[in-house]
Amino acid sequence: MLTTYTMPHGEIVAGLCAAQASISPKYFYDQQGSTLFERITALPEYYPTRTEGAIMQMHGQDIKASIAAAATVIELGAGNCEKARVLCNLLQPRCFVAIDISGDFLQQAVNGLRNAFPALDIRAVVADIFDQVHLPPDLPSGQRLVFYPGSSIGNFDPEMALGLLQRIRGLLANQGALLIGVDLIKDVAILNAAYNDAAGVTAAFNLNALTHINRLIGSDFNLDDWHHHAFFNAAQSRIEMHLQANRDLRVSWIGGERQFRQGERIHTENSYKYSVPGFAALLERSGFRRPQAWSDPRQWFAVFLAEI
Secondary structure (H helix, E strand, C coil): CEECCCCCHHHHHHHHHCCCCECCHHHHCCHHHHHHHHHHCCCCCCCHHHHHHHHHHHHHHHHHHHCCCCCEEEEECCCCCHHHHHHHHHHCCCEEEEEECCHHHHHHHHHHHHHHCCCCEEEEEECCCCCCCCCCCCCCCCCEEEEECCCHHHHCCHHHHHHHHHHHHHHCCCCEEEEEEEEECCCHHHHHHHCCCCCCHHHHHHHHHHHHHHHHHCCCCCHHHEEEEEEEECCCCEEEEEEEECCCEEEEECCEEEEECCCCEEEEEEEECECHHHHHHHHHHCCCEEEEEEECCCCCEEEEEEEC
């Protein structure tokens, strides 16, 4: 069964009308955006996906030994479910719940996963993970593991990340653990290259958010009027992604409009970078216990496991 979710259109308009215009990064993920992100993960400049995969391969048995037998694995931001294949092979759970905001893309991914694991009880839930997530009521009893790979936690500022981690604790129903991928602080040139790839796929991904919200709120953004702009903000320890206006222009939508000056930006994403001690402290603040971390030899990325 595919549980559905309705986009909050008022949130989009409020972001566009703010003094610093913004679009939530969740609006990257329509069908086209999800496909573009899948391409991003394979780019030579984009290290997080392959580095996290290498950590799981290198330390998989240690991670498995540290996890109490999980009856149910719940993946947040499941995307194409490729990472779930590795984890389900490793842990052999009874049930897998895939949660993502892009319904059509998720359904395709879940269908492929069912073909690969015919004996596994697989569920799909379309939801915004920062809102209330309603899990199927008939999940197996026993330990749960929430799996949140890809360092998507970095999209939220530290206080919002704290709130999300507290919500994740609620999904565990007082018995289980969190396995989460976290991008680490590193050389600025490596960070900037990862979000400004030579092939322009990240730029297309960023611009596609305008196409998506055109459909959602009836706006008339013209992609030719905007360009991708991404950089590392050292003071905030985060990559920022923006869309920058190429000229003075006006954008209209049903019930409203806004003037943009040449050079004015719409802030579309942050990606915070952490130290291992810093993220362990955030886990403990949110109520998780005994955080452990595994990293790659270059210390570019880490996978954390923490219990409730």
